[in-house]
Amino acid sequence: MPMTDQIQPIILTGDRTTxxxxxxxxxxxxxxxxxxxxxxxxxxxxADTQAxxxxxxxxxKVRRNVIEVALDYLAVGIDPALSTICLQSALPALxxxxxxxxxxxxxxxxxxxxxxxxxxxxxxxxxxxxxxFLCYPAAQAADITAFKAQVVPVGExxxxxxxxxxxxxxxxxxxxxxxxxxxxxxxxxxxGRLPGVDxxxxxxxxxxxAIPLSASSDDIRDAVHRMYTDxxxxxxxxxxxxxxxxxxxxxDAFDEDPAGVEDLKARYRHGGLxxxxxxxxxxxxxxxxxxxxxxRRAALARDxxxxxDIVRQGTLKARATTQETLDDVRRxxxxxxxxG
Ligand code: ATP
Ligand code: MG
Numbered sequence: 592m593p594m595t596d597q598i599q600p601i602i603l604t605g606d607r608t609t610x611x612x613x614x615x616x617x618x619x620x621x622x623x624x625x626x627x628x629x630x631x632x633x634x635x636x637x638a639d640t641q642a643x644x645x646x647x648x649x650x651x652k653v654r655r656n657v658i659e660v661a662l663d664y665l666a667v668g669i670d671p672a673l674s675t676i677c678l679q680s681a682l683p684a685l686x687x688x689x690x691x692x693x694x695x696x697x698x699x700x701x702x703x704x705x706x707x708x709x710x711x712x713x714x715x716x717x718x719x720x721x722x723x724f725l726c727y728p729a730a731q732a733a734d735i736t737a738f739k740a741q742v743v744p745v746g747e748x749x750x751x752x753x754x755x756x757x758x759x760x761x762x763x764x765x766x767x768x769x770x771x772x773x774x775x776x777x778x779x780x781x782x783g784r785l786p787g788v789d790x791x792x793x794x795x796x797x798x799x800x801a802i803p804l805s806a807s808s809d810d811i812r813d814a815v816h817r818m819y820t821d822x823x824x825x826x827x828x829x830x831x832x833x834x835x836x837x838x839x840x841x842x843d844a845f846d847e848d849p850a851g852v853e854d855l856k857a858r859y860r861h862g863g864l865x866x867x868x869x870x871x872x873x874x875x876x877x878x879x880x881x882x883x884x885x886x887r888r889a890a891l892a893r894d895x896x897x898x899x900d901i902v903r904q905g906t907l908k909a910r911a912t913t914q915e916t917l918d919d920v921r922r923x924x925x926x927x928x929x930x931g
Pocket of ligand 1: 745
């Protein structure tokens with residue numbers, strides 16, 4: 592028997608609408624979300640407002656990708672009967688909560704956030720950091736707490752953001768003298784950070800090193816062929832190195848036969864196993880994983896109204912939930928209210 596809404600723990604996650612989702616999203620978060628939707632009350636946020644924080648020059652990209660990310664959700668198996676998909680910019684309570692939370696965090700603390708530091712570097716902002724970007728951890732705290740989420744299935748890069756959310760939660764709870772907001776726990780899988788196909792630290796929409804979930808079969812083959820292995824592994828007979836070898840990291844993340852992968856690693860280390868053989872196995876694994884996702888996605892893409900209607904319904908539901916939390920916080924902080 593399914594658990595009732597009342598006792599199901601709440602999940603909030605989201606994705607910036609900066610491009611179609613990729614294998615990093617699948618490994619880091621989507622796979623967990625598909626599984627957890629049966630036992631949790633789950634909200635998925637199409638984070639277009641957050642996407643604007645480093646894309647103010649290209650709002651059209653942010654808007655176009657709303658439906659792309661929604662398509663990815665449905666294609667991997669997010670079920671709108673079990674999960675609520677909603678649009679961040681259409682939830683005004685999130686913006687209001689963000690403004691309130693900004694008073695419970697210092698600029699110095701925002702600047703110290705290791706993820707923000709990395710992202711500022713990766714985006715080459717130098718000293719020209721959009722204020723909205725520097726402050727997005729407070730907005731993310733608003734997103735998570737507006738749904739009173741206890742669990743946040745995310746990739747490793749998000750851990751410092753959840754930590755910062757919980758600091759804000761504790762400060763507000765201390766200020767109002769009771770636990771009005773719950774702390775959230777990051778749920779990070781063993782492969783918490785999938786590297787890009789170029790071997791760079793993280794597969795990322797913004798870095799052009801991603802394999803999108805919608806990749807064609809040719810794209811998958813090309814990406815695997817170009818993948819970074821061990822540069823010192825020149826002849827098949829040479830011993831090879833697994834550490835930093837992108838192909839093996841992907842096998843660890845996606846191959847359903849870990850014993851087989853361990854066997855392959857042993858043979859590669861020993862010498863006698865070529866890069867091409869390992870890449871062929873990875874290609875098979877990725878083709879099998881992505882083919883059904885690509886097919887479902889293509890079918891759904893033929894009916895954009897159906898997809899948008901799911902987002903519309905989800906957003907209406909989320910509007911009520913988030914407004915309730917905003918009202919609680921306003922009351923608890925003792926802000927002036929016209930109705931007493
Ligand atoms: P952008 O480059 O625009 O920031 P992104 O590729 O980093 O995009 P996000 O929308 O910022 O994607 O991240 C959404 C979720 O996916 C987060 O939970 C994040 O941790 C997870 N995620 C993104 N990339 C990876 C990755 N390479 N490995 C594991 N998890 C990831
Ligand atoms: Mg990101």
